[in-house]
Amino acid sequence: MNIALSSFVLQQGKSGVARYIIDLVKAMNGVNNLENIKLLLPENDSHLIERDSNLSFNISKACVANPVLNILWHNTYLPMSNLLNSVDLLHVPSYRRIPFVKKCPLIATVHDLATFNIDGKYDKMRMFYNRKIVPSLIRRCDRLITVSEFSKNDIVKFIGYDADKIDVIYSGIDHQLFYPRNKDHAKAIIAKEYGFEAPFFTYVSRIEPKGKNHFRLLEAFEKFKKRHPSDYKLLLVGSDWNGAEAFHRRVADSPVKDDVVFTGFIANEMLPIIYSAAELCVYPSLFEGFGFPVIEAMACGAPVICSNTSSLREISIDRVPNFDPYNVDEIYTCMRDTIGKQDFNQDINKNLAYAKTFRWENTAQNVVSSYEKCLASI
Template sequence: NQYFLYFTFIRHRQERERKIRQIFGGYKNVQIKIFPLPAAWLDFLTTTSLPLNGLFKERLDLYFAPYVAGIPRVFSPKNPPKMIFTCHDLVFLRFPEHRGSRLSNYYLKRHQIAIKNSQKIIVPSAATKKDLIKFLNVPPQKIVLIPEAADERFRPIRDKNQIKSIISRYFDPQIKYILSVGTLEPRKNLAKLVEAFSLLPHQILRQYRLVLVGGQGWNNNQLSKTITNLNFKEKVILPGFVKDEDLPYIYNGASVFVYPSLYEGFGLPPLEAMACGVPVVAAKTSSLPEVIGKAGILIDPQDEMALAKAIKKLILNPKLAKKMAQKGIARAKNFSWSLAARQTLKVFKTLKRGESGKTEKNTLR
């Protein structure tokens, strides 16, 4: 087989191109095509009625987009390739208030185009599959479940000095802390987490800080108000964005990882935390129970008292925390990108040119 990999970016082009060619440059059957365009431009092109075969000169048998905006309205007037895309979540339908009506309508149209033009849809969780069937009437046999995975760099790190050295780039490495990772936006339910943190016993509040790692999202006023109203500006640490290579160390330094998100298509942060050997408390919503299984404590994300009790339980019971950490490490090993790649390749093989792809059974579980 011949593979063509298409990338669009302008920022940090040399660095990105170097990494891409470092990974794929050794394969003779792989050709790399880089378009010096902002992703938003290609996104616009795929929404128009202009055929994309003018952009992609190669005659393709199969076209795969790892996100919905990569599927064009029109690819080629004659002999278009079979198309597959990955639907990560339907947050714009489940929680439209978290996106705004204009953006939610845009994503709805994008998904409608992609669903119509594709032969298979890959999803990372049964929860996302259920949402596609319920909200967008997608036939179940068109959907293939392929779970995602934590990167291999997320692992237990034994060098405590190295952990503290990396942490010192972002906050005081001597503190004990409870951690959450994710964009600071309403869907992540972080204001509720701060409320739960405030309910912990004084003996814990004296020793621990709450660290919320993530870039500033939209409409996070409630989080700021909650921190201010509780007079917790010194107890809640907002280090902002953490470099990918530093994030495993931030996980490893945490005593407990908490993820009270209201909705996730998969939920990588709790899986990353488990892979690092950190006990996890998470919401029993959407895909999170699938990811965590019995390797963490699942709670109602709207119940701040339940959140506080779960955190307290792990902090005051080191044996339980260690047991949950070990379960998490074992659980995380069930997810791998190598397995996901093999399963994705099987999907590709079911859609050889000339096959409809509409009646194959979903056997990738």
């Protein structure tokens, strides 16, 4: 089987979809029945994919990575070129790039439909495109992959896609990277890197307040610091995204501004150090298709609390304490009660074992099986 994989959403490796593509491609190298993967990607991101014998690269100019230009590229140049002449199937792992004109069987990964659940997540033009144009593109696909049962239900609900043609395939994590580190050593690295030795809560997410819920997390942290005077810090790990400027202004006016630390974008190698050093990993996102950091934190032996919404409930229920992310008091209470318990209201060892079940090798094998089902049905 020869496939083409559109990889124009790598964004310098700074998003969850980028990690999905990078790690999936790496794992697919060992899957049988897959002769060649033709990667379609821009030159400024081509270094992110490890070279391998069953990979071929079609590298475009960096400007094509621009979202608008890239959508045009998928709907003009791609179907008119000969790039897809020798492939059995095209996989688009970001539904916004699904081409309207098909030259070969088409499968897409729909990670989530956040824009159907969160009003004003993006500007008006992007919301219009996502809500009015994207559904018709998704319905053009011969089969879909999604990363949670929750997202599958959303696809059926909002798009009207046939549930029997949707494969739920959980993403994996890199277990050579995400494993427990010595806590004291991890704290020493944090002290050197970020200049503080205090205990801390952490939230690993790009700074996108409307969807990722940073404002309510800050309010909960303010309440924690007011009611429990301490040297706790809040370490926010991730690059600035939509709406970050407003959140930075809010932090600047906060009574706990000196206890909020922004790391900006960091290399993946630093993440397990942060998870291992944290007193608590808080994940208050309003909406997730999967939720990598929750599983990564568990794999590093860290205590976790997270929202009781979307796929976060699916992957964490009965394992870690949950809260209503729209309720600041619930976030605060969950933080307080979890920190106050020696066992953090969760079985860390069971969470470690659970996290080990999320393996990219399994994901890759299941994705290729989805390709086979797609081709068999045509």
